[in-house]
Every structure is written in structure tokens, then in C-alpha cells.
Amino acid sequence: MERIVGIDLGTTNSLVAFLDQDAPRVFADPETGSVLVPSVVSFPAGGDAIVGERAKALAATAPVTTIQSVKRFMGLGPEHLSASDRLRYTFVEGEAAVVRFRIGARTYTPPEVSALILRELKRRAEAALGAEVRKAVITVPAYFNDSQRQATKDAGRLAGLEVLRLVNEPTAAALAYGLDRRNEGSVAVYDLGGGTFDISILKLERGIFEVKATNGDTRLGGDDIDERLGLWFLAAADLPAETAQSREVRALVRRAAEEAKCRLSSRDETEMAVTLPDGTRVARRIGRSELEELIAPIVERTLGPCRQALKDAAMRSEDVDAVVLVGGSTRIPLVRERVRALFRREPLCDLDPDEVVALGAGVQAGILSGRRKDMLLLDVVPLSLGIETMGGVMTRLVERNTTIPTGVRETFTTAVDNQTAVDIHVLQGERELSGDCRSLARFSIPIELAAAGFPRIEVTFMIDANGILSVTARDVRTGKEHSVDVKPSYGLTDEEVERMLEESIDHAEEDVAARLLAEARTDADTFLRQIERTLAEAPEFLQSGEREAIDAAIAELRRATAGRDHDRIRDLIERLNAGTAPLAQRIMSASIKRALERKAASELAP
Amino acid sequence: MAMDTDSTLCFECGKPAAGQLVCSGCGVVQHGATEEPDFFALFALPRRLSIDLADLEARYYALSRELHPDLFQTRSPAEQVASLRAAALVNRAYRTLRDPVRRALYWLTIHGEALGRNNDRVPAELATQVFAVQEKLEELRERRQTGAAEAVEGEVRESHALLRRQMRALEERLQETFARADRSEEQAASLAETKALLSELHYLRTLIRDVEQELEPEWSAS
Numbered sequence: 001m002e003r004i005v006g007i008d009l010g011t012t013n014s015l016v017a018f019l020d021q022d023a024p025r026v027f028a029d030p031e032t033g034s035v036l037v038p039s040v041v042s043f044p045a046g047g048d049a050i051v052g053e054r055a056k057a058l059a060a061t062a063p064v065t066t067i068q069s070v071k072r073f074m075g076l077g078p079e080h081l082s083a084s085d086r087l088r089y090t091f092v093e094g095e096a097a098v099v100r101f102r103i104g105a106r107t108y109t110p111p112e113v114s115a116l117i118l119r120e121l122k123r124r125a126e127a128a129l130g131a132e133v134r135k136a137v138i139t140v141p142a143y144f145n146d147s148q149r150q151a152t153k154d155a156g157r158l159a160g161l162e163v164l165r166l167v168n169e170p171t172a173a174a175l176a177y178g179l180d181r182r183n184e185g186s187v188a189v190y191d192l193g194g195g196t197f198d199i200s201i202l203k204l205e206r207g208i209f210e211v212k213a214t215n216g217d218t219r220l221g222g223d224d225i226d227e228r229l230g231l232w233f234l235a236a237a238d239l240p241a242e243t244a245q246s247r248e249v250r251a252l253v254r255r256a257a258e259e260a261k262c263r264l265s266s267r268d269e270t271e272m273a274v275t276l277p278d279g280t281r282v283a284r285r286i287g288r289s290e291l292e293e294l295i296a297p298i299v300e301r302t303l304g305p306c307r308q309a310l311k312d313a314a315m316r317s318e319d320v321d322a323v324v325l326v327g328g329s330t331r332i333p334l335v336r337e338r339v340r341a342l343f344r345r346e347p348l349c350d351l352d353p354d355e356v357v358a359l360g361a362g363v364q365a366g367i368l369s370g371r372r373k374d375m376l377l378l379d380v381v382p383l384s385l386g387i388e389t390m391g392g393v394m395t396r397l398v399e400r401n402t403t404i405p406t407g408v409r410e411t412f413t414t415a416v417d418n419q420t421a422v423d424i425h426v427l428q429g430e431r432e433l434s435g436d437c438r439s440l441a442r443f444s445i446p447i448e449l450a451a452a453g454f455p456r457i458e459v460t461f462m463i464d465a466n467g468i469l470s471v472t473a474r475d476v477r478t479g480k481e482h483s484v485d486v487k488p489s490y491g492l493t494d495e496e497v498e499r500m501l502e503e504s505i506d507h508a509e510e511d512v513a514a515r516l517l518a519e520a521r522t523d524a525d526t527f528l529r530q531i532e533r534t535l536a537e538a539p540e541f542l543q544s545g546e547r548e549a550i551d552a553a554i555a556e557l558r559r560a561t562a563g564r565d566h567d568r569i570r571d572l573i574e575r576l577n578a579g580t581a582p583l584a585q586r587i588m589s590a591s592i593k594r595a596l597e598r599k600a601a602s603e604l605a606p
Numbered sequence: 607m608a609m610d611t612d613s614t615l616c617f618e619c620g621k622p623a624a625g626q627l628v629c630s631g632c633g634v635v636q637h638g639a640t641e642e643p644d645f646f647a648l649f650a651l652p653r654r655l656s657i658d659l660a661d662l663e664a665r666y667y668a669l670s671r672e673l674h675p676d677l678f679q680t681r682s683p684a685e686q687v688a689s690l691r692a693a694a695l696v697n698r699a700y701r702t703l704r705d706p707v708r709r710a711l712y713w714l715t716i717h718g719e720a721l722g723r724n725n726d727r728v729p730a731e732l733a734t735q736v737f738a739v740q741e742k743l744e745e746l747r748e749r750r751q752t753g754a755a756e757a758v759e760g761e762v763r764e765s766h767a768l769l770r771r772q773m774r775a776l777e778e779r780l781q782e783t784f785a786r787a788d789r790s791e792e793q794a795a796s797l798a799e800t801k802a803l804l805s806e807l808h809y810l811r812t813l814i815r816d817v818e819q820e821l822e823p824e825w826s827a828s
Contacts (some may be wrong), residue, residue, distance in 0.1 A: 002680070125689055164679055208667050368679040376674055402701060405675060407694040464690060465675045530682040577683050584684035588673065588692045595672040596650045 004135045004164060004369045005125045006361025009114060009152065011071040011195030011221060012041050012328065014514040015358035016121040018129065021046070024176070024359045027052075027128045036354060039194075041116045042066040043103045044300060051120040063251035064090060065103050069223055070117075072195045073099045073110040073146030074155075077490045084227065088247065097490055111155040111492060114558055119157035136161045137365045139357050141196040142168035143216030143382045145428050146440050146469050147490040153468070154492050158500055162370050166466040169193075170200035171211055171379050172360025173326040178204050178375070185321035186212075188309075190339050191349065191357075192302060193327035195221040199306045201313040201320070213312035213401045215305035221256075222329040225295050229257040229286075234295055237282045248277055260297050265289045265331045270464030278334075299338050306342055312401050323347040326356055333391045378403055387459060388425040388434040390415050395456060397461050400430065407462045411476065414455050416448070421446045422457055426471055439489040445473045513566070520566040520573075524557055527573055531580060534587070541586040553579055645699035645712060655713055655784035655800075659704060666700040706780055707807055710800055714789075719797050728809055729802075736813055739765050743820050759821070766817045773810050779803060 006017045006024065013036040017026045026035040032053070042055035043065045050058065059066045066090065068258035073081075076099050080093060092100040092107050100107040118138075125133045133397075138161075140152050149166055156163035170189035177187070184204050191198040202209055230253040234244045243249055252274045260272040264286070273283035310317060320558040325345045329335060330353050339347050351359070366372045381404050386396040389412070397408050401476075414422060421444045429437030447455050456476035463469050474480065502512075531554065535547070608707045646653045671677075673696060678689040702708045728736075739762075746762055749755035780803050787796035 165676070205667070208670070364676075367676055370677075370680050373677075375673060376676060378670060378674070403697045405694040406697050406701075407691070408698070459734050462690075462694065465693075527682065530680070530685075534682055534685065580682060581684040581688070584682065584688040587685065588688040591672040592669060592692065592696075593646070595668045596665065599668040 002135060002369060003125075003129055003131060003133050004137060004365040005121075005133050006167075006172075006358060006363070006365040007118065007121055007136050007138045008169070008358035008361055009071065009121075009140075009155070010039055010116065010357075011069050011193055011223065012039060013037060013194075013354065014117050014121055015355060016125045017358040017362030017365075018182070019362045019369075019371060021080050022372070024362030025360070026355055026358050026365070027124050029124065030127070032129075037117065037120055039070065040066060040068050041070070041113050043106075043108075045104060045345060049116050051116050060248070060251045060343050061257055063088070063247045067101060067103075067108075067113050069195050070110050070113040072219060072223070073101075074151040075145065075149070075490055076110070087245075087250070092105075097488075098492060101323075109492065109500075110496075111151050111158060114152070114155035115158035118155055118161060122159060122161060134160070135164050137165045137167055137361050137368065138163055139169045139172050139361045140166050141191075141193075141216060141218055142170050142198040142200050142211075142214040142379075143196070143218050144168075144467075145218075145383055145438055145589045146385075146467070147438070147464060147488065148218065150491045152499050153466070154207070157497055163466075165364060165366045166468070167361055167377070168198070168200065168211070168214065168379055168382075169196075169357045170198045170214070170326060171202070171209065171377055172358075172364060173324060173351075173356045174200070174202050174204070174209055174360070175363045175375065175377065176356045176360040177324050177348070178209060178213050186315065186319060187322045187324060187584050188306075188320045188343060189326055190302070190330065191216075191326040192329040194329070195219065195222050195223050197221060197302050197305065199302070199309045201309050201315065207374045208376050208378060209402075210403075211380045212315070213309045214380055214382050215309040215312070217301065217305060220298070220301055221327070224298050225261055225329065225332075226254050226257040228294050228298060229261055229272075229291065230254050232286075233257060233274070233284060236284045237274075238430065239282070243276065246277075246588055249274075252276070257454065260286060261291065261332070262541065264291050266331060288333070293541055295332075295334065299332075299335055303333075303338065303342060304571075317343045320345070325349040328354055379465070379467070380404060381406070381463055383428045383438075384430055385426070385428050385440075385461060385463070385469055386411075386425060386437075392434045394427050394429065394432060394434045394437050397459070398463060402452050402463075404467055405465050407460065409458055409460045412459060414450070414457075414459045415452055417452045418449045419447060419452075419455070420449065422455070422473075424459065424471070424473055426469070440469065441471070441488050443471075443473075445475065447475045448478055450477075516566045517564055517569075520569040521561050524561045524569050524573055527576070528554065528557065533577065534580070534583070538587050540581070541583055541590065543582075546583065548584075550576070550579055608794060615657065628781065643695075644716065645702055648696065648699045649703070653702075653713070653716070654788045655710060656781070656788050657703060657709065662700070662704060666696065669696045706777065706784070707804060707811075710780065710784070710804055712805075714797065714801060717797060719801065728805060732806055732809060736809060739769070739813055739817065743816060746820060764818060766814070766821065769810060769814050773807070773814065776803060776807050780807065 003018070008015045015035055015037065017024045028035045037052045038056040040052065040055040040059060042050040042058040042062060044050065046262070055066055059068055078093060078099055079095050081099065082092060090102040092102050098109050100109055101113065122133055136154055136156060138152055140149055144152070152166060153163045157323050170191045173189050173191065174187055187202050187204060189200045189202065195214065196218045197220040198214065200214040201212045203212055230250070233253055233256070239249070256272050256274045260270050264269040267288070269283050269285060269287045271283050273281060275281045318345055323345060325336070325339065325347045330349065336347060363372065363375070364377065367375055380401045381398060382400060384396045384400045386394050389395040397410055398406060423442065423444045425434065425442050426440040427434055427437040428440050431437050443537040445457065447457065448491060455577050458474045460472045461469060531550070535550070553572070553576040557569070557576055560569045560572050623790060644653070649662060651657070670693070673689055673692045675686060675689045675693055678686045682711060702712045742758065742762055742765065746755060746758045749758050780800070783799050787800060
């Protein structure tokens, strides 16, 4: 049976879980017993990358070659980097659209660094399950935009994982809670992690988890609190500017701040101490109330999104039946106090806030593998999607908090006579002007010459269950569908991902053709099993002659898998797939009919 | 790019729905590249403007339990694509029908009476009111620059409350119109009335949003 794992790829720590029987469990390190893999990757000169606990230990001594919180850089371009980012790491400046870390002579994109963390999790799961793992569900912050989601999918691919689904972290947490408590009603999930903040409001009803609204900030979390506390320490210690500016000292201070922050969640006062590279020990005492004063503005920044999410869900805070806390930063007493005050109720935190997202990812993996049929997530797109129209205006095609998957079609025309092509600029965000929204992609479609206002260009947006957008455009007058070459504004192209994959494989050992053949054969086998299952389960939907045509195509594909031509295998898979599309359509229609009949019947029942 | 003002208000569906969702003969879903089934038929509901929302939700959940792509992950690629399309359609239909304004706009569209984007007629009183509120908002912005904005802010809050009351009254009238249209006594008159109400609602909604934006700016990251 196919093993699908659930992965929480966190800013600070990552975990991997699996649905065992009916309950999810997270895999621990067999030696240390720890379930957390620190999301830290260190690149020692001339050696292999080090991931996790050992890399974290190197963060203070080798801060420039050790990357922490890589998640904060996913899906970004160099222009999104802050001054403190540049203080911390060295980046490739200029030409590239995607952020690249410079480590010695090499450069790494955030998806490549994340892939190393994913590989570590994959190894851990494979060791625990005693079998290869090739498929995964990965969680992402609900407020991640399209570029950030794509980057996460790319990371999975680079790690040798097929990412079956990206699940929003708060939704995954709700799934774990829903499973645990079997409760119904409305739930607010407040998720403050190491680097990101999400608020989601859901309605739970008989196994359906329907997200009503979500909001957040993808650059707000425990890291900001550590940074704030670190700055306080540097000011209080009054170190010479040269010392205070050094990357080594900043890394040491950051570590000390993180530890002091954690201690202050259970104590009223603590000592924050750093031993500088020259051996001098610097220490300052800090009380909880002082910390709270420092971080209050950061905690305050989470409340606006909460109010907006309530408003978008058309609810008042008192309408919420339960509030769930997720993420390590919700251990901070001030955070709990603010959440309690906003929702006027005691928040729930009985599941470990570090594990709950991974547990939910494990449940979702179980749903996708067909092992749990009683639960279903209906999630939403967090930010509006649209295109740039005349005057640099963002015209929305899909509003935020629209349930996914969804599709929409809109017709546009030209503003200038005799345009030969139309440029389409795809945007995401809530602002009125395109310049204030996030650019996702640009492409151009050729059109027939005409006066302004005459051409009709139909743009179709399709958003899948991962919240990832695909766009097609068509010149209505010629009826020509243009295969659109979308250039992601802040993402990797398929070719780049392919090249990275090639580079990551040891060429001395690897025969590329043999690998392509093996992959094509595996895919053909899976595909043939699926088709045969469909044929066996739904013979009544076949039309006359259809079975014969499909059988012939199956036989041809089988013959091809015995051969060595991987391109031919791929072509035949494609052809057989197209040949079964009408059958699939008929089965789906019957499902619609059956669902409504069943619903009508249940109404008649006493 | 510009909005195509010639085309009808492509609010949810491109065309008047030709034909049914499920062919009664063979059970084939009738959605090709451009044609879409009737959203009411999709939920096996009559084309009526008044809808029992709890019943609609139950129908939506029942369909989602059959069609959602999560349930097709182990099936063939063709079935996965069919499920994605079907679920996207059901989601859009539900979003359209559960909101009275979107539902009414859609209903007008399938009756060949789409609301134009630029040629909405607005009653003179409403236009005057919109103008007055916008002026007040402008004054509020200026006062905020120079200080002492409290008095004006109070006035804006008052008009906000008034606008909300007007909005509720309009929504009630819309429901009454729905009931009349469903009894189809005077179909043509109902169509015209629904159209007029919708354009008023549209103006009020936009105005309320502007006022709220000024009183309590919407939180947005970008």
C-alpha cells in the first residue's frame, strides 16, 4: 500500500507524522527520542550539508554558512529582503528573480535548502516505516501566497517527494483537534509560530471542516520576538558598535534571547547571558513584565488579522465556540492573555502546540490515501487573485476566502487600437493598485489586429485544492487557446527545478536514461491499476465500443512498458488518459446525482 | 487590458444556462468548455429566489462528500481532473446562491437581464446622500491631518449607523421582492424591481465599505 506521510515544514522545527490505524503519530529520532527536527541547515566548507540538531549547534559558531528560518524566504525576490535579513546572511544581488543565499562558492535557493530538511524527514519516516516514502502532504501557513506555495511544492520535488497536497497549518490543527474531541460548531485557530502568524475560523459539522475565513502575516512570529529581545540586550549591555554588529555576536545573542524568552514563559525573572568570542561573559537580568513591554507591539500585530477574519466570516468574537492555540509562540503568557481578551474565552491548548499541525497533516495524508472517509476539509484561498487592468488597477477575479477548488472566467478587451498582443499580469493581494499587490506571473498572448475595445480576451483562473493558481487565456474571436508561457515572478521554472534535480544526483553512478525508464514504468503500473479499478467498479458507464478502445490502449501500454522507450510509455499514458476522460466525466455526473438522491432520501427517513 | 464593458456582467456564469446539468437520459454532466449548467439545477433546486440556506448547505456538503478532489487522490488522472472541475463548479455555485445579492444577480443573468456595470440608474436621493457622505469623509481626512477630528468622526459614525439601517431595510425589501418574483405574478415588474434594488444595494455596500475603511482601516499585509 502507498505510504503517504504528513509533514509540518516549520520555520523553527519540522516534524513528520503518519496515520497509524486511526490515530496519527509523529516519528521520533530513534536515538534522542525527539520528534522535532530543527529547521536548520549548515554547509561546512567542502563537506555535505548538515541538517537538524547538529546544524543548530553550529548556528552560533558558523552563522554565515548555517541557514535558519529558511521558510521566511520562500517565494521571495531579492527586493523583499529586509535590512536585518541582509545583516544575517549574504545573498546574491542583482539578476535573479528568486532569493539566493551565497555560501562560499555556491548559491542556494530557499526551496533547495528546504529540500534538505525534507530529505531528513523522509529518511526518518522511511527508517520508522521500514519502507520507501515517495508521497507527502506538507503544511503551509494559511496566509502563504501563490509563490510561497509553489516554492514549497518545488522543495518537495527536489527532495524526491510527490507533494499530493499543501494543507494550511491552522486547518491541519483543527483536523487534529476535531479528531480528538469530536466537537461541532465554530472554531478559531490562532497559530503563532517561529516565523508566521495565521488565524483561521472554521465551522465543524459532522466531519466537514469548512474554513469560513483566514488571515495572517507570513513574516511575524517568534523570530521577531527574539530579535526584539536581542536588540534590548545589545543596548542594555552597551557593547562597542563593532562587537554588536558582528554576525557571530548577533547569532549568540539571538540564541540567548530565544532561551530567555522560553524561560520567561514559566518564570517571573531570568538572566540573559552571552559569552562573546573573546571569552568575555555579558549578562543582564530581565523580568517577564519587561519582556512583555518589549513584545507587546508584536503581539498586538496579530489582533488586526483576527478582527478582520471574524468580520470576513460575518461573526462576532462571542459567536466562536472554541479557540485553539497552535505554534510554540502561544506558550507566551502575554499571547494567551491577549487571545483570551479578544475572544472572551479560555483558549484550548491541550494538544502539544509543536505537534498538533504535524498530527493534522498525518490525518490529511490518511484522508488522501482513502483510509479515512469520514472527514473532509473545505479550505479557502487566503488572498484575492486578479489581473492588472488599465491605469495599473488590480481587477479581482477571485475574492479572498473563496472556497477552493474554484474557477472563474472573465472577458477583457484592449484599450489601444491595433494591439498585436495583450500582456497579462497576474496579481495577488487586497490593495487597489497593482503596484501594491504581489506580482505572481506575467505572460503575453498574441491577438488579431482590431480597433480598441473590439478584441475579446477570455481569461480563466483555476485554483486547485492546494490554493495554487493556473491561468489560461483565449482570443474569443479567433477561438485560439494560447498555450501560455507563464513566467513566475518569484519562482523557479520547471526547467530550473529539473536542472537542480539533475545536479543533486550523483552522476558518476547514475544512468539518466535508466532512471527515466524506471520512473515511466512505475507511473504506467500505477496508472494501469487505477484504470482497471475504474473499469471494474463502473462497467455500467461504458458506452458501446468504448471498452474495446480502452482495452486496446491498455494492451499497447503494457507492451510498451516491456520495452525501453520511456517517451513512448509517457505518450501512451497520456493517450489512454485522454481516452478515459469521457468515462470519468460520466462517473462524476452520476456521483452528483447520487449525492442529491441520498440527501433527499435521508430527509424522508424518520 | 481593460474591462470588457460590451460583454454582459460576467458575474458568475458566462451564458444563460442552456440545458440541464445532468442529462436525464444518460446522466452526463453538461459542462463543456464554455457552457455551464444552471446553478439551481446543480443542487436539484427549482429556480427560485427565496432559498432555505440550511437546506442549501446540506446539499452542498452532500455534493462535496462525493466530488472533492481529496477523495480522488488514488484514482486515475482523468477522474482527478473531472473531480477538480466538478468541485470548482459546485463551490462557485454555492458561493453564488448562498448570498442574496449574488443569487439575485445570477438569477437576472439567467433571465437575460444582466445588470450593467456602468449604466446603473441610481435614485436621486441616494446619489445626494452618497455625495454628502463622501464629502464628510474628505473632511475627516483633512481634520486628521490638522487635528481635532473627533466631532467629524462622530458624524461619520452616525452616518455609518444610518447607512447600515438603510442597508438592512433594502435587504428586507429584496427578500419581499424575491417572494413576489417566486410567485411569478408579475415577472416583468419583479425583474425591474430586483434590478433597481440591486443597484441601490451595490451603491450602499460600496459606500459602507469606504466609510468603514476610514473608521477602521482593513488590515492588509501585502
